[in-house]
Amino acid sequence: MSTLTLDRAPEARRAEPRGQVTFARVLRSEWIKMRTLRSTFWTMLAAVVALIGFGILFGAVDANRWPHMSAHEKATFDPIGTSLQGFFLAQLAIGVLGVLMISGEYATGMIRASLSAVPRRLPVLWAKAGLYAVVTWVLMTAGSLIAFLSGQALLSSRHIGASLSDPGAVRMVLGTGLYLTVVALLGVAVGALVRNTAGGIATVFGLLLVLPALAEALPSSWADHINQYLPSNAGQSLTALHHEAHTLAPWPGFLVFCAYAVAALAGAAVLLKRHDA
């Protein structure tokens, strides 16, 4: 008995080494941080509800209105896009939470605790961005699939529903999840660049919503060339049914959107590394 205790003692000590900071540990820490804030839960819930709720709502409304639609409306009706339209609201929730992931730490002073625990700093940014992107991708891909299926179930009462085997359907459903994932990364990057909640949220909204609206005012000879490269316009090429004139093709458009996020994250990394906390 006593031998057993003696044998175990050094092992117990080995079980808690003077632990080094590893990326896996930083990920674990950021995961704890993410899941222990109520704002994470509520904002994610809002995004999922928006995505699925509007899929159901628009499905029901359009199924109801179908007999009264004009021939033109019927001809251009896009059942897939209709059921996924909730992404427009969901992107706001995702973008806001992305900003909060970092600006919340600056606002409360938590960032100094975080960075003194991980003095190399960058692992904190990569862990936050990576975790949040994965969580967003899983929830929003599942959400858009549910939105699609429930929307089509409602539309099929009029025999106007689409199925996943229809051209573009899989791309648009997965694309919605991917688009929102990149919005999440953009939000985290902007949060780290601006370090302020109000300013960060305004910047994300400005980039995604205001910029395309402003650009509408450009003379069309310019707008035709510029607008398709604006972040949200480029990203939403992946979720559009038809590749129209003066829009980017789905995957190139999505890559342009990714490039914005990567550039913003790179800027955030440089700033985090260089600036005083």
Place this chain on the structure above:
Amino acid sequence: MIEAHALTKRYGERTAVSDLSFTVRPGVVTGFLGPNGAGKSTTMRMILGLDAPTSGRVTVNGKQYAEHRAPLHEVGAMLEARAIHTGRTAYNHLLALAATTGIPRRRVDEVIEIVGLGQVARKRAGGFSLGMGQRLGIASALLGDPATLVLDEPVNGLDPEGILWIRNLLKDQAAEGRTVLLSSHLMSEMALTAEHLIVIGRGRLIADTSVADFVRTAAGASVRVRTDEAERLRQLLVGHEVSVASVDRGVLEVTGLSSDRIGRIAADQAIALAELTPQQASLEEAFMEMTRDAVEYQAPAREPEGLAA
């Protein structure tokens, strides 16, 4: 062991810390003292690698903070009580910090007990009082059982019982051979907790001394003497480099002579003394004397009335 070499930090035009060199040794509590705005917090942020020095360097246990592979085990820090996300519970806050370096859950429970937050550990930190926030900050500092502790104004907001608790905690930590650096703008608090002092003002080193020496040098000590024959004694004592002031009827304040000498002179002349007390300059006075020229924010001195006349 914390070593600063010619540490300088400028924010634009403003120099927060200027050519500051000092060593904080293990085994004693070192007080880091200076008026508000003297550069204490800036220096502490540089120790922890949160702010980069404009020039000079500071090392902890021989390395710059960011070079340590297991920083929480090297240095435990509380830079401000509110370096805590207000939406997270105390327990989860500590758990997240602990996770970065693989500190087990058991240790989180342990430090919560040490700082006496057991009752509120599962409550969100946003609702904490200042004192509770300080305790949580101290818990974060102790988490990795570090060899060095750096605490910025740890007694702020604590009640008397809490102040006594932290005083003893820090002394115990130092007695175990740890390096303990704590800042304050209150000299009286430092005198009770610290053995060594580093005093700065306007970002410059003013003194690096033991608490006892600090008090001795900062202000001339005087001796209070009470006797029925005050006037006779006064005439006996007064002389070169000795000044005697009558504070009250029968009470003298003597500067420049030790109480031993005064007692001897009085005895030789058969003057009965009712009181013979060496007066220590109060610590706060000594501190104010020393940093008078280095106070960043000062209320304008009031002109004595009738001066113009």
